[in-house]
Amino acid sequence: MNAPTAPIELDRRQRFFLKYCCFPPPGRPPRPLGNHLSVDNPLGLLRHYYGSAFDEAIRDRVVVDIGCGHGDQVIGAAQAGAGRAVGIDMRPIFDEARAAALGVADRITFTTRPIAELGTAWADVAFSQNSFEHFGNPAQILADAWGALKPGGTFFVTFGPPWWNPFGVHQFFMIKYPWMHFIFSERTILGVRRLYRPDQAMRWADTDGGLNQMTIAKFVGLVEASGFTMTRLALTPIRPLPAAIANLRLWREFTTSHVSAVLTKPAV
Numbered sequence: 730m731n732a733p734t735a736p737i738e739l740d741r742r743q744r745f746f747l748k749y750c751c752f753p754p755p756g757r758p759p760r761p762l763g764n765h766l767s768v769d770n771p772l773g774l775l776r777h778y779y780g781s782a783f784d785e786a787i788r789d790r791v792v793v794d795i796g797c798g799h800g801d802q803v804i805g806a807a808q809a810g811a812g813r814a815v816g817i818d819m820r821p822i823f824d825e826a827r828a829a830a831l832g833v834a835d836r837i838t839f840t841t842r843p844i845a846e847l848g849t850a851w852a853d854v855a856f857s858q859n860s861f862e863h864f865g866n867p868a869q870i871l872a873d874a875w876g877a878l879k880p881g882g883t884f885f886v887t888f889g890p891p892w893w894n895p896f897g898v899h900q901f902f903m904i905k906y907p908w909m910h911f912i913f914s915e916r917t918i919l920g921v922r923r924l925y926r927p928d929q930a931m932r933w934a935d936t937d938g939g940l941n942q943m944t945i946a947k948f949v950g951l952v953e954a955s956g957f958t959m960t961r962l963a964l965t966p967i968r969p970l971p972a973a974i975a976n977l978r979l980w981r982e983f984t985t986s987h988v989s990a991v992l993t994k995p996a997v
Contacts, residue, residue, distance in 0.1 A: 743920045746913050754924045756902035768827075771805030774858060778887050778963065778989040783856075786883055787811045790853035793844070793877060795870060796860030799824045800839055807833035815852070817844050844873040852877045854885070861888040861988075862899075862943040865934060871955040874992075881996035884957065889987030892942045895967070898933075899940060945982055948990070957992035964988060 739747065765773030775783045788810040794803045797816030800823045806814040808831065816823060816839045823839035840847070855874045864870045874884045890897045895907030898918065903925050910918060919931050926937065933940040945964065952959050965987040966975035975985045 737920075737923050739920060740917075742913070742917050746909075746917050747921045747924070750906055750909055750913075751903050751921060752905060756925045759902070768801050771801035772809060775802065775856065775885065775887065778965075778987070779885060779991070783885060784809050786854050786885075791815075791851065792854040792856065793817060793852045793874075795844060795855055795857045795874060796864065797839070798822065798860075800828065800837075802856070802858055803837055803839070804828050804831060804833060807836045812836065813838070815840070815847070817842070844877055847877065849876050850879045852882060853879060854883050856885040857888070859888050861886055861948070862891065862941060863938045864941060865939055867941060867943065867948075868951050868954070871951060871957065871992075875956055875994055878994045880994060882994045884992040884994070885990075886992060887987065887989040888943070889965070889985070891948070891982065891985055891988055892940075892944045893982035894986060895983070899936075945985060945988060948988060952990070952992060955992075957994060959990055960993050961989070961991035963990070 763773075764770060765777050767773065772783065787806050789812045791813045792806050792811045793815040794800070794806070795817055797803050797818045798820075800816040800818075803814045803816035804824070804827060807828070814833075814837050816837070818839075819841055821841050825834065825839060828834040828837050855878055857870070857874075861867060861870070871884075878884065890899070892898075896904065898904065898910040900918070900922065903922060904918075915933060916931065919933070919936070922936070923929050928935070928937055930936040933942060949959070949962070964972075964975040964981055964985045966972055966984050967986045970984055975981050
């Protein structure tokens with residue numbers, strides 16, 4: 730029989746944060762997924778940000794999804810005509826049964842192995858959806874994608890919200906108000922978070938999925954150091970702000986809801 734869990738004690742600052750800035754435990758119910766994130770339309774978000782260019786890029790190609798989660802986008806890529814689709818995630822949570830039921834399992838590989846162990850210059854296209862702000866070592870992810878891609882290969886990276894977004898802290902289920910992570914410390918927020926989530930994390934990096942505090946400037950700097958050429962950087966503003974606001978360097982960190990980039994490995 731399991732021992733009873735000790736009650737979580739909060740300090741004065743944590744009690745204030747909980748009372749005035751948070752939804753009551755167990756938190757706000759999950760928001761319904763938009764149609765572009767539906768398992769029936771797994772490439773919807775990528776198509777939303779990249780248009781038909783994404784489908785054209787993966788057709789008859791070898792593609793790899795870095796940080797694939799359950800693998801919905803991997804399955805979607807195979808359905809969209811990819812010659813072979815590989816999904817990589819550190820957690821073995823892949824929906825292999827769905828891939829088999831949809832008749833694409835023969836063109837899909839799921840693995841928890843590090844991408845560097847899969848060889849070099851074997852993929853035509855890499856992509857990463859809503860994972861780049863979670864990777865513990867994003868510079869290594871870029872290096873691994875570089876190694877996996879053939880010369881001239883393309884890496885589609887889309888993620889959000891970035892860290893300085895009003896809710897860049899990602900705790901949507903708990904925090905009511907914007908920019909609370911600018912006002913309260915990591916210790917205060919995560920101390921309260923223990924009332925909502927079982928992982929008991931006390932560092933951003935240890936929360937479910939992890940958070941690396943990815944800003945737009947940090948992302949651009951990592952790309953510049955990686956050897957990739959950034960052929961596109963698109964910043965989606967917080968609604969209802971106009972796009973012109975999100976593209977102003979002075980404001981873009983605070984007003985961007987989503988970052989989408991196209992990175993290219995030089996052909997020679």
